[in-house]
Amino acid sequence: MTGMMPRQWRAIAIFWTLAIWFVSLFxxxxxxxxxxxxxxxxxxxxxxxxxxxxxxxxGPVPCAHLEYDSKQPDGQTVHCDVPWVNVGGxxxxxxxxxxxxxxxxxxxxxxxxxxxxxxxxxxxxxxxMMYLVSALSGLLCVFLIWQAIQDLRRNGGAKSEVA
Numbered sequence: 489m490t491g492m493m494p495r496q497w498r499a500i501a502i503f504w505t506l507a508i509w510f511v512s513l514f515x516x517x518x519x520x521x522x523x524x525x526x527x528x529x530x531x532x533x534x535x536x537x538x539x540x541x542x543x544x545x546x547g548p549v550p551c552a553h554l555e556y557d558s559k560q561p562d563g564q565t566v567h568c569d570v571p572w573v574n575v576g577g578x579x580x581x582x583x584x585x586x587x588x589x590x591x592x593x594x595x596x597x598x599x600x601x602x603x604x605x606x607x608x609x610x611x612x613x614x615x616x617m618m619y620l621v622s623a624l625s626g627l628l629c630v631f632l633i634w635q636a637i638q639d640l641r642r643n644g645g646a647k648s649e650v651a
Contacts, residue, residue: 498636505629509622516618522602523609526591531607532556534590534600539575539582550576554600558592568597578603 534556
């Protein structure tokens with residue numbers, strides 16, 4: 489790496505700042521949406537009645553038959569029996585009798601909105617930090633691109649360097 493030219497370093501820096509900007513921006517947006525969904529809908533526990541794995545195009549997909557009680561916006565409690573739920577995002581293998589935390593979709597007994605271990609959203613401070621990292625890396629990326637364009641204009645762009 490010591491033989492790299494400044495242009496190569498700049499290209500690598502542009503790539504990484506762009507990647508950090510992209511990941512942190514969309515990560516912050518996703519966490520903010522998750523926090524809003526958790527604030528709007530109550531978390532309930534669901535019981536796994538049956539667990540299995542289905543083979544689909546991308547490989548095996550863990551599925552489960554869930555039962556849970558969902559409180560509706562009008563205050564009524566509805567018993568939901570959902571025969572097929574994709575539980576691949578949970579990160580652990582389920583078996584019959586296990587209990588998991590879910591956020592059901594209001595007024596529906598279909599696949600839950602969220603399936604999670606703790607269902608604890610990030611704090612607003614953590615989300616704000618992600619937005620800050622996104623903004624700073626975006627600004628750094630723009631600065632590096634501007635600097636590269638200035639160097640190309642100054643050098644005519646036709647100059648070629650040999651290592």
